[in-house]
Amino acid sequence: MEVRRIMFVLLAIAGLAALPVAAMAQSLADPVDPSPVDPSSAATNATPAQSDLTYMRPTQTTKLRNYLFDAFGPYSIVGAGFVAGINQVYNTPPEWRQGTEGYGKRFGSNFGIAAVSTTTRYALAQAFREDTLYYRCECKGMFPRLRHAVSSTLTARRGEDGHRVFSFPALVAPYAGTMTAVYAWYPGRYDARDALRMGNYLLLGYVGGNVALEFLYSGPHSLLSRMHLNNPHGAPAPGANP
Numbered sequence: 001m002e003v004r005r006i007m008f009v010l011l012a013i014a015g016l017a018a019l020p021v022a023a024m025a026q027s028l029a030d031p032v033d034p035s036p037v038d039p040s041s042a043a044t045n046a047t048p049a050q051s052d053l054t055y056m057r058p059t060q061t062t063k064l065r066n067y068l069f070d071a072f073g074p075y076s077i078v079g080a081g082f083v084a085g086i087n088q089v090y091n092t093p094p095e096w097r098q099g100t101e102g103y104g105k106r107f108g109s110n111f112g113i114a115a116v117s118t119t120t121r122y123a124l125a126q127a128f129r130e131d132t133l134y135y136r137c138e139c140k141g142m143f144p145r146l147r148h149a150v151s152s153t154l155t156a157r158r159g160e161d162g163h164r165v166f167s168f169p170a171l172v173a174p175y176a177g178t179m180t181a182v183y184a185w186y187p188g189r190y191d192a193r194d195a196l197r198m199g200n201y202l203l204l205g206y207v208g209g210n211v212a213l214e215f216l217y218s219g220p221h222s223l224l225s226r227m228h229l230n231n232p233h234g235a236p237a238p239g240a241n242p
Contacts, residue, residue, distance in 0.1 A: 055162030117177030
């Protein structure tokens with residue numbers, strides 16, 4: 001029962017993480033070229049192979065803003081508060097008890113796990129010269145797009161052409177967050193095995209977050225569009241100046 005509760009909570013954390021991941025908006029994208037290209041037309045006509053040819057590497061400013069928003073933005077705070085409420089209902093961990101103090105510990109724990117994971121991913125990506133921002137698939141069909149969303153969880157872009165590589169930062173990040181939690185502030189009975197198990201669930205949740213980013217509707221008149229989710233994760237759109 002305890003394992004199921006932990007799994008549910010971590011999946012909720014990762015699912016809510018899709019909000020800050022997506023909410024970086026077109027407002028954080030680079031300025032559009034004076035002769036703009038219709039994004040919907042480019043996405044319709046391009047193939048996955050052509051995607052690398054139109055890839056625009058994000059600037060350091062874009063990546064920094066993404067990091068700050070993902071790690072410390074309002075959606076991270078709301079997400080941590082929501083999951084802390086679930087923890088409170090299930091009294092997990094029980095050592096933290098109930099009441100305002102218990103809720104505060106659970107909120108801080110969830111926020112800390114997300115912040116450490118996000119910081120690890122961005123810092124290692126910078127060291128490995130990788131672009132770990134999420135880019136929607138320019139392919140068609142549910143299964144190709146689903147495959148793209150799942151594979152993007154453990155891949156990143158590298159180089160000026162944006163070719164995809166296995167991403168060590170993406171693999172390590174969720175475990176860095178849960179390991180830090182277990183050894184820094186979780187009750188003493190938790191150990192590395194718990195951290196690994198929690199990290200597995202968190203990584204699985206990131207898969208769900210990418211699937212949400214890939215398939216959530218963001219048409220010109222949708223609510224998501226008004227929330228600036230057209231350009232998930234602040235990734236530069238084709239036709240934008242680097």
